[in-house]
Amino acid sequence: MNNLKNLRGTVDLLPDQLIKWQNVEKIVLEQLARASINEIRTPILEMTELFIRGIGEGTDVVSKEMYTFIDRGERSCTLRPEGTASVARALIQNGMLSNHPLQKLWYMGPMFRYERPQAGRQRQFHQLGVEFIGYDSVRSDVEIIALAWDILGKLGIKELNLEINTLGDLDDRSNFQKSFLKWLDINKDSLDLDSQNRINKNPLRILDSKNIQTKKVLENAPRLFNFLSEKSHKRYSALKRQLEVLKIPYIENFNLVRGLDYYTHTAFEITSGALGSQATVCGGGRYDDLIKQMGGPNTPAIGFAIGLERLILLAGKDFEIPRNTDIYIINQGLIAESLAMDLSRKLRNYDLLVELDLSGASFSKQFKKANKLKSRSIIVIGDDEAVKGEFFIRLFDQSSNGNEEELISFENDIKLENWINNNLLVR
RNA sequence: GCGGGCGUCGCCAAGUGGUUAAGGCAGCGGCUUGUGGCGCCGCUAUUCGGGGGUUCGAAUCCCCUCGCUCGCCCCA
Structure with a gap:
């Protein structure tokens, strides 16, 4: 064998495997078109600053997983690790938010994160993302969750769990954080090392710890839920009520914290036990402050991303059947x-x-x-x-x-x- | 970044120190130059991920390295 090989964490998709990809993508694109969602394509390469400001410096994605390099013009460039920041940037830059304050958009393409490859996890992986821009009603939260749920349903994927949580707005969060930090100060010695390191960088993520002992200690910690404003509470109740009307089953998970800093209010994940340890096939949430933080007009938004490799893993054998020669x-x-x-x-x-x-x-x-x-x-x-x-x-x-x-x-x-x-x- | 398992033909594999590395599938050729599915016959790894070492002798033992894989972490 010669020594020219693909890079670690990348794969060649060969014709036989692409049959399944194409069949799955066809169903997905059909669902998106029927829901009147328009495609947007942004560059795979962006300036590094976009992700630092958009996703958050303290996140794992930004601090240790990005493919960043200096180009020949001495600009710091990064292969996109996710899609939302680019979409927000494109909308702001192209003046799309004043002409079309309401938009439903999707994108699909490769993303890059430098991680140890594992089942359902590659360094170059693919995401389908959907973003509802300018929508702030609970109904948009419900529609976007229903959309994700139905795409997975259309593909015949069974035994999915929808987990939801609310992160409140910025005020709720900072009130909670004050109290949580006090508690952390007293209890830090009983936490695992990872969690101790997060105290200064990204304390909210501690809530999501998988460490059994930390989980136990956290049971006595203050709860974000108790710091929610009346308005945030109402919003969350309305979301649950409407999901029930649509008969979409959900599980409340108060420890569900998304790994990217921009989320507010609704956060959700769809997981499947069939995926092994990388169980999340879809993750999403509301990010009402992102566009403003990035220098755009105050624009609420909500979105999700589906990992296509994981989707392919979950989709049934029916999708592997090629079309015969006529x-x-x-x-x-x-x-x-x-x-x-x-x-x-x-x-x-x-x-x-x-x-x-x-x-x-x-x-x-x-x-x-x-x-x-x-x-x-x-x-x-x-x-x-x-x-x-x-x-x-x-x-x-x-x-x-x-x-x-x-x-x-x-x-x-x-x-x-x-x-x-x-x-x-x-x- | 940290652990565990693995690495023999395109794919699935036998082989665990001794002269030529089983077998199956796929591929190619033939039986059958113009008519398929079945069958039969033949061909297809100087080499066991790569490098070094031990040995008279290594795919088999040791070291390093690369890769894959499963967990941790993180996320989709």
């Missing part, structure tokens, strides 16, 4: 080969999967190939046919007895079309 063109001989080429172009006017055999191999070989591909029908053109200006077309599955075989002149497009309509396009 017509395989067996051909041999100088004139026959040129007629076959011409015919194959004509056939591409139909919604059919047509493969022209270019091997020049024996008829027997070409038949075997057609059979291996499970082609639904074959066309045969050899010297005899070429001379007469006609070709055979016939159904090729095992059950057919050859009655559907037809001899058609190269000029007779109508006869060809009729045969196709009767045999291939009716299913």
Whole structure:
């Protein structure tokens, strides 16, 4: 084996694997289009500052997972680790927020985080993100959760858990934080090391600790929930009520804190036990202050991201089935080969999967190939046919007895079309 | 960044110190130069992720390294 290899945490998606990706993406894009959500594409490469300010300096993503380098113009550049900051930047920069204060957007593409690869986790991974910009009603929270839930449902993914929480607004959070920091000061010695390190950097994340002992100690800590304003409380209750109306089951998880700093109020995650330790397939929440913080107009927003690698892991085997060849063109001989080429172009006017055999191999070989591909029908053109200006077309599955075989002149497009309509396009 | 497991052909694998590294699938060729699915026959790893060492001798033992994988952490 030579020593040119892909980088750690990156993968080649080969044709066989892409069948599943394409089938899954097709369903997803259909759902997005039906919900009137528009695509936005932003650069994969951004200035580093965007993520530091957008995501938050204290977060793990920014402090230790970014692919950052200095370019030839001595600018600090970063391969995007997530999509929301770029979308916010693009909207601000292009003046989109004054012309179109309300927007529903989606994006899909590669993201980069320098982490140890694991099941469902790559360094280059792919996310589908949806952002509702300018929407502040609880109904937009509900719609976006329902949208994520339904995309996963459309893909036939079962046994999902929706976890929700509210993080309150900035005031709620700073009130809580004061009290929480006091408590941390007294109890820090009983926390695990990771959590102790977070006290100064990102205290809220301590709530989300997986350490069993820390979890136990935290049971006596002040709760963010008790610091919520009347307004935040109402909002959260309304969210729960509406999810119940839609019959979307949820679990309240008061320790659910998103890893990116920009979230406010609603936070949610959709997880699946089938994913192993990387259980989260979808994560999202409200970020009412982000756009303003980044220098834009005061614009509330909510969004989510779905990890496509994890989605592919969860989607069933049904999505792995490729579309079969409809017509395989067996051909041999100088004139026959040129007629076959011409015919194959004509056939591409139909919604059919047509493969022209270019091997020049024996008829027997070409038949075997057609059979291996499970082609639904074959066309045969050899010297005899070429001379007469006609070709055979016939159904090729095992059950057919050859009655559907037809001899058609190269000029007779109508006869060809009729045969196709009767045999291939009716299913 | 820290732990555990693993690394033999494109894929799945046998082999655990001794002359030529099983087998299956796939691929290619033939039986059958113009008609498929079955069957039969043949071909396909000077080499066991890479490098070094131990040994008369290593895929098999030791060291280093790379990669994969599963956890921790973090996240989608």
